[in-house]
Amino acid sequence: MTTTTPTVPIGTTSLEPDVRRGLYRTMVLIRTYEEAIRREYYADKGPGFDIGKGLVPGEMHLSAGQEPVAAGICAHLTADDAVTATHRPHHLAIAHGVDLDAMTAEIFGRETGLGHGRGGHMHLFDPATHFSCSGIIAEGYPPALGQAFAFARRGSDRVAVAVTGEGAANQGAFHESLNLAALWHLPVVFVVEDNDWGISVPRSASTSVPSNAARAAAYGIPGVRVEDNAVEGVWAAAQTAVARARAGEGPSLVEVHTLRLWGHFEGDAQGYRPDLEGVAGRDPLPTYRAALEADGVLGPTEAETIARAASDRVEAAIAAAKAAPLPDPAHATDYVFA
Amino acid sequence: MTTTTPTVPIGTTSLEPDVRRGLYRTMVLIRTYEEAIRREYYADKGPGFDIGKGLVPGEMHLSAGQEPVAAGICAHLTADDAVTATHRPHHLAIAHGVDLDAMTAEIFGRETGLGHGRGGHMHLFDPATHFSCSGIIAEGYPPALGQAFAFARRGSDRVAVAVTGEGAANQGAFHESLNLAALWHLPVVFVVEDNDWGISVPRSASTSVPSNAARAAAYGIPGVRVEDNAVEGVWAAAQTAVARARAGEGPSLVEVHTLRLWGHFEGDAQGYRPDLEGVAGRDPLPTYRAALEADGVLGPTEAETIARAASDRVEAAIAAAKAAPLPDPAHATDYVFA
Amino acid sequence: MTTTQEPVAEQAHGTHRMTTAKAVAEGIATEMRRDPSVVYLGEDVGAYGGIFGATGGLLDEFGPSRIIDTPISETAFIGLGIGAAVEGMRPIVEVMFTDFMGVCLDQIYNHMAKIHYESGGNVSVPMVVTMAAGGGYSDAEQHSQCLWGTLAHLPGMKVVVPSNPYDAKGLMISAIRDDGPVVYVFHKGVMGLAWMARNDRAVGDVPDEAYTVPIGKAAVCREGKDVTLVTISRSVHHALDVAERLADEDVSVEVIDLRSLVPLDRPAILASVAKTGRLVVVDEDYQSFGMSGEVVATVTDVDPHLLHAPALRVANPDTPVAYARTLEQAILPMPDRIEAAVRRVLAT
Amino acid sequence: MTTTQEPVAEQAHGTHRMTTAKAVAEGIATEMRRDPSVVYLGEDVGAYGGIFGATGGLLDEFGPSRIIDTPISETAFIGLGIGAAVEGMRPIVEVMFTDFMGVCLDQIYNHMAKIHYESGGNVSVPMVVTMAAGGGYSDAEQHSQCLWGTLAHLPGMKVVVPSNPYDAKGLMISAIRDDGPVVYVFHKGVMGLAWMARNDRAVGDVPDEAYTVPIGKAAVCREGKDVTLVTISRSVHHALDVAERLADEDVSVEVIDLRSLVPLDRPAILASVAKTGRLVVVDEDYQSFGMSGEVVATVTDVDPHLLHAPALRVANPDTPVAYARTLEQAILPMPDRIEAAVRRVLAT
Numbered sequence A, B: 001m002t003t004t005t006p007t008v009p010i011g012t013t014s015l016e017p018d019v020r021r022g023l024y025r026t027m028v029l030i031r032t033y034e035e036a037i038r039r040e041y042y043a044d045k046g047p048g049f050d051i052g053k054g055l056v057p058g059e060m061h062l063s064a065g066q067e068p069v070a071a072g073i074c075a076h077l078t079a080d081d082a083v084t085a086t087h088r089p090h091h092l093a094i095a096h097g098v099d100l101d102a103m104t105a106e107i108f109g110r111e112t113g114l115g116h117g118r119g120g121h122m123h124l125f126d127p128a129t130h131f132s133c134s135g136i137i138a139e140g141y142p143p144a145l146g147q148a149f150a151f152a153r154r155g156s157d158r159v160a161v162a163v164t165g166e167g168a169a170n171q172g173a174f175h176e177s178l179n180l181a182a183l184w185h186l187p188v189v190f191v192v193e194d195n196d197w198g199i200s201v202p203r204s205a206s207t208s209v210p211s212n213a214a215r216a217a218a219y220g221i222p223g224v225r226v227e228d229n230a231v232e233g234v235w236a237a238a239q240t241a242v243a244r245a246r247a248g249e250g251p252s253l254v255e256v257h258t259l260r261l262w263g264h265f266e267g268d269a270q271g272y273r274p275d276l277e278g279v280a281g282r283d284p285l286p287t288y289r290a291a292l293e294a295d296g297v298l299g300p301t302e303a304e305t306i307a308r309a310a311s312d313r314v315e316a317a318i319a320a321a322k323a324a325p326l327p328d329p330a331h332a333t334d335y336v337f338a
Numbered sequence C, D: 001m002t003t004t005q006e007p008v009a010e011q012a013h014g015t016h017r018m019t020t021a022k023a024v025a026e027g028i029a030t031e032m033r034r035d036p037s038v039v040y041l042g043e044d045v046g047a048y049g050g051i052f053g054a055t056g057g058l059l060d061e062f063g064p065s066r067i068i069d070t071p072i073s074e075t076a077f078i079g080l081g082i083g084a085a086v087e088g089m090r091p092i093v094e095v096m097f098t099d100f101m102g103v104c105l106d107q108i109y110n111h112m113a114k115i116h117y118e119s120g121g122n123v124s125v126p127m128v129v130t131m132a133a134g135g136g137y138s139d140a141e142q143h144s145q146c147l148w149g150t151l152a153h154l155p156g157m158k159v160v161v162p163s164n165p166y167d168a169k170g171l172m173i174s175a176i177r178d179d180g181p182v183v184y185v186f187h188k189g190v191m192g193l194a195w196m197a198r199n200d201r202a203v204g205d206v207p208d209e210a211y212t213v214p215i216g217k218a219a220v221c222r223e224g225k226d227v228t229l230v231t232i233s234r235s236v237h238h239a240l241d242v243a244e245r246l247a248d249e250d251v252s253v254e255v256i257d258l259r260s261l262v263p264l265d266r267p268a269i270l271a272s273v274a275k276t277g278r279l280v281v282v283d284e285d286y287q288s289f290g291m292s293g294e295v296v297a298t299v300t301d302v303d304p305h306l307l308h309a310p311a312l313r314v315a316n317p318d319t320p321v322a323y324a325r326t327l328e329q330a331i332l333p334m335p336d337r338i339e340a341a342v343r344r345v346l347a348t
């Protein structure tokens, strides 16, 4: 296992300015999206808070703070590569290029959504970008193996990226998937988003070792842990892992020490969280923006321009979703069988 | 991970002669038992071979060749310690001191059996020695955690030994159990019997690393692999692991490279097994007997005496089982609820 | 709500009003005070108090050595519960949603539920597995299932499903004291959670003291003579709503809350259908191969002629529970569908 | 055995006699030759040829890149099948015994079976999961279950259960060609294995060519007018034996082989019961909350008065399958219990 802590001292990164700007743009789009969804989520839950009410009912797991993972990993992928995500999927969907309108319509439960409103925010399926997710802990890993298996069979160099949280890494599916992928040299990149928490349970109360990257050795595959939620560190680690997979050399594990900026789901008061005060100060977005501005990668007004573009895009998607038709209950039992 | 290959050069072992004699006696009793069960199993299956026929119907997984594991581990246990075994449980049951008459009656499906004939050879439950087993791969590990948990709660120094095969180590329950036991410092000794095969699948086609002992590091616990099916090596490794558990220092993993002397189950022609020819020559029993005789630990006729005592004990158990009553079908639905 | 349940009170005291969630926690606390071998294990059961409030406040009273947060390793920690139970403890283990049982069902049905039988009665597994069930708040396909039919099909474990605070506390105490495994399923919609749609039937008077509700005895929550509505948990509330509404039209609906699927109170079903001659089964689980068929077969096992009309089933139509509310409400057995079924069965 | 099944033959050729196990393998081989995207994954499916012979000989023809031995990691390799199917392959994945589904059921019911629905029909999962079921040879509690009722309760996957060589091949081809997930359960007792009790009904004539048996269509394997025996798989053989025996006494038993539980051929059940007025359901799965109740409710959904007598259920009595033969034979729905039920239902 290698632990990398690329704190990106100003002016020392080897990354192209375009790449860096791209990472920042993706991160901003994600954050803008999550803030907007959060706003819409709470908009109509009152009086009080009724989880079943509003235009976006149900559980809502937002990814604010985890943008570096999605941006850094997906920068190496094309729409031909697969990504399987978890109950907290928006950042990965956006970074992987899932159509924002169709995704938003799905989150709003509309007929125009990715799943015609059937799936909602934990079940986003996009054949165009081979994106999927699942609300069952760690159980999104195994299907990624099959996508990789199919890709390899066809002699392509396509890869499958499988993502879970650090809490999920203690589920049996994690172990089985790593062993099988390693055994068959499948082109998979396993990503663990270590945001320190599995709902209210800290890593120290769920995981017997400090890093899941160390567990890669149990399968004979490379494992790397990126510290400090560093987007460029993720980018570099993913570059290696994706290249290895594309070259047919088998899977790797990339763990990122990231940050759950908000609650586990919306409505989570986080009374259990002693680190709550320091959380805002660890927000990766202002840090990265400052670094890019200091390096001159972002000009004086560029961040504002990026923010405005992101906001326009997101608001357009939300407006379109709100205007879209609701699914017809007469068709509630469609799609059970193919 | 440590790999130990204690080939026990003549005269160099530090083990007491009594201990060595005890190990040998246990191994002989196990082998004698398995040979007798094998005989009884086939006795009435014909013409041809009908698995459902005879005094001992159903699947039969015998442990010949794996005596060193059972003898070496259980030498450190008392009846207050727990052992959970697999579909291949006889050697561990015998070494742990499960009553041979009750166990045999169970295998013969008699009312006097451990489970009144309900469980059969894969479901031996003995409250007196806290012995149990399960026919579901790796799923015998988790209950051992609970036994250890209960032991620790009561402030005792009792331990639970959980056994699986190397094939089973790729099942999710293996991973979850090791992590949880390590996290909570439970007094468990995890044992992996690596007999090279999971039915017809060799270790190289099931496991992405050469040794499961190496996987212990993924949980921050000690892992040791004993090579060469060496009973004294098992004894030594188990001594350390059991002592650690008794001292409240948490679990360990002991893998033993052992030998499946016969088929996966009786009736298995093993056509898939390229190493078949060499197998008989790797039988641990004659080797150990020779070593003990050369060291003078066993006198000239002692091995014969031990063999005869074992045979008498086993045949008495079998005779008693055959004479015992069959369960009354009118009580087939008893014991569903406590 | 009129219930025929007879509390087996240990001591008569007063009562207090509380939600079902609080009643569950109180049942657990009552037994934990009495029996040091009771522990509660699961994800987010400690500081969080359980995602659906089943363990609210327990960490404060009993501390982290008895109210224990686990890793997300259901197979390992249910198995741990089994082993602890085998050694004489009385663990309660929480699977956060019934939906998740697929990752750990082997421990539940091949181990927890079978050890007593396999051992010929020599080993007992006195443990409780709790699970939250049900939909109605747009939690979609993987977080809205009931699956109690799945559990009830598998032998060796009791399956209890309370619908109100009184039963919740009494059944929890019974479950903990049972010498065998009990799966205790609570529908999220009966818990009276502040963050869900208000439900007045999720609040009720609960005796202060310890009491048991017998496992396997249904409650006739409303007596009637025209039609029998057999149901469980959240659907009991809907059934009572429908019964009240139809009473204005002089339709007399008998509502039976099964309270447990295993054992199933067949005499209660038969007695009611013998009286009314008409049966509607309401079940938020999938319709086919589940509770609704079993309740009907309970009647035809004995005498199909007790039924003067088709036995109608109002259940989830063998379709995953969709996210969008328009779809979800069409899939769940909501009051309008129940009412329509009652009208139809009365018209036959 | 008279069957009403109509083969949808692609081309008329001859037939050859074979066991059900060989017919399963032949169905797989037929499709593998035609469609390179078909692969078969599971434990001991390669050199061993499948513990119950379902893949005998396939490794020789198709090699280890298509007949693939897996580690004992059911969750991982079923999930692998799902992902491969999503990407357009047609994997067949074997879970060695239905009993083991508890270690991997999440992939089966929360993923394989739901993705099509969750994606609003945009993603298809054309895969087959095979499983061996059933008892009768003293393999005890963890290796003798049927559990097809468990599978059939969970929406989104078809569940087929052949009883003879003809159906086994035709249903396998249909299952592979189906654009959605199909669970293909075979009872060990119908496979015609050399190492099990001889069963003449496990051998039969099978067309040489590819043909499909439609999924969801029951077979009337024996026409009769006095009583309807509805059953599946191994119990079909017992039912036919009983029917033959009773024919000597001029009792005319109609035997329906459901062939699939999902979809369930409800019209076939109704038509037969409408004719005979008497129903016995035989099921080697656990009795309660399973197939037997669903078959009965199929009738009462429409008209309980079709039944002129109690609908009797001959199934495993909600008890684990014991090891000792005396007990096991008392638990399984053997011919004597079936015959007794037929006599009882005729006497009412």
Ligand SMILES: Cc1ncc(C[n+]2csc(CCOP(=O)(O)OP(=O)(O)O)c2C)c(N)n1
Pocket: A087, A088, A135, A136, A137, A164, A165, A166, A167, A168, A169, A193, A195, A197, A198, A199, A260, A264, C043, C072, C074, C096, C100, C103
């Ligand atoms: C098998 C299973 N068990 C439990 C849950 C409930 N659950 C949903 S998210 C979560 C915590 C996940 O933690 P982690 O993997 O670290 O991901 P994060 O939420 O931090 O992104 C839990 C326990 C589940 N969805 N599936």
Ligand SMILES: Cc1ncc(C[n+]2csc(CCOP(=O)(O)OP(=O)(O)O)c2C)c(N)n1
Pocket: B087, B088, B135, B136, B137, B164, B165, B166, B167, B168, B169, B193, B195, B197, B198, B199, B260, B264, D043, D072, D074, D096, D100, D103
């Ligand atoms: C979950 C599960 N999957 C598959 C099986 C079938 N099975 C029984 S034994 C066995 C091989 C076990 O190999 P290993 O763990 O190495 O133990 P060994 O038989 O070599 O002692 C398999 C696949 C099972 N019992 N349980």
Ligand SMILES: [Mg+2]
Pocket: A165, A166, A167, A193, A194, A195, A196, A197, A198, A199
């Ligand atoms: Mg986390």
Ligand SMILES: [Mg+2]
Pocket: B165, B166, B167, B193, B194, B195, B196, B197, B198, B199
């Ligand atoms: Mg092995």
